[in-house]
Amino acid sequence: MSFEDNEKLASIFETIADALEFLNDNPFKIRAYRNAVDSIRSLNESIVDIYSKSNPKKVEGIGKDLEQKIKEYIDTKKVAYLDELLEKVPYTLFQLKDIRGLGPKTLYKMFERYRVRTLEDVKKLVFENDELKDISLLEKSIKKIREGIELFEEGQSRFSLGASLLIAKGLIEQILKIDYVVKAEIAGSTRRGKETVGDLDILICTKDFKNVSKALANLPHKQIIALGDTKVSLLLSNNMQVDFRIVDDESFACALQYFTGSKEHNVRVREIAIKKGFKLNEYGLFFKDKKIETKSEEDIYKALGLCYIKPTLRENKGEIEACLSNNLPDVVELEDIKGDLHVHSNYSDGLMNLEEIIQEAINRGYEYIAITDHSVSSYVANGLSVERLYEQLNEIDKLKSKYKGKINILAGSEVDIKKDGSLDFDDSVLKDLDIVIASIHQGFGNSKDINTKRIIAAIENPYVNIIGHPTGRLISQRPPYELDMQSIVEKAAKHKTALEINSFYLRLDLNDEHARLAKAFGAKLCINTDTHTKDNFNYMLFGVLTAQRGWLEKSDCLNTLNYSKLKQFLKKR
């Protein structure tokens, strides 16, 4: 019954794949294990349930052998093959595979020849020797590995989507000023809207490869990692790696498709291409060695008999199958958003006054805007007492009349869910509000059971419309509190309480996978910015990208409704 087994099994197979890589085993066998990992991670049901049946259904990428290992796991809670491999490869080596410039082959040679097991061992080896001829490492390779270790120790490995998009836009502005650059576009995981990004990919279109690559190498950087005619990689001062790829106009569409990834998605697309007699690479789409004109990514997918798949869906998580069976979702777009339902004013910890918020919402073309300041328990956020809340309600009432016909204003609150699951304001107060968001802001350390009960109590409250940032995580800073997400989405659907996708780039909460789960159970989602300053309204894009990655359509999102439909939803009792 437990999804935790899916993750445990996936991580066992992942470790096996890593170990086989160290042992220089058949690369296709390694890929088979990695495919199985992806397949298990994207399952919507428990793998234990599937393989406990006498006649289990087919799971993509799992054949006879892996099925046997899954059954072994079900019986014994372990896979003996992994233990066997771990006798040959010390587990400590696995933690070192993220050192840039030091791959599994070299690492394993270091282990075999010098018994290197830990980071300290590697450091000692490469910092005390300028060359290691017997494992074919000379001065330059040693230098690269040393740099890789320094970067690894600084620990900054992934960047938020917000940071990545901001840096990308700045770089593109500079790149477009380079002579003979026709266009430049973001590719890679940033274009796919992933919540964190390892390195930034930018695709550049030009005819003058040599001079453009030279100019790219002159952009501000800390280190040049690679410098060729078609590829330049820089390490920026903040340790973000940027890969520039240079292509000509004819190849641009195929290159964009290629460098957007994901790798797994591309493998599938290329397999389809091969089956139909095509060849697809970053330079073009070919049929029997004849290049087919592709002006856009749409042309590529169409030529292969597929519909256009948006970058946010390209993760090989069922999008190809959905496309072939005509079930690809028509995902929600930024333009579909009709209002922001989570906004803080200077009554609590926001920086704008009420009219500034309303004015900004009008400027953005919103049909409605909600004012949802913190409640009294959020002391550090200057939460409103009941008296101050009613003071604010009075002011909002006046503004409602003043802006009538221009925008609809909803008076609300972001109410704290207290430790016992009760809310910060009584129902007698909540009933006077147009909209209520309930959020957890304290007591993160409780058990899964207690956390889940707290949230469900709020979901069941007849005045609560939205659960704010449901898992409480802050990306790379604070893990989500433990929740039984399936019970939560079921209850949310039942009680017509929407779950928030908080668009703040460190939250993105719910995340893409949870959003997809919520949709599957019929719960509504609401994409909000949790705005505290005027610029924060821009974060809506991050929330929409997350929603797209969760396969959400316009109809799955509360704040795509027009005002009268929204009012109907908010009257849940």
Add this chain to the structure above:
DNA sequence: GCCGTTTTCGGCCCGACTGTTTTCAGTCG
């Protein structure tokens, strides 16, 4: 190790850059 509307064997996506090589391995995406 997986997979099959040309195949139950023999494929498996494909290419760039670097360093140590003189034809290629390792790493990366």
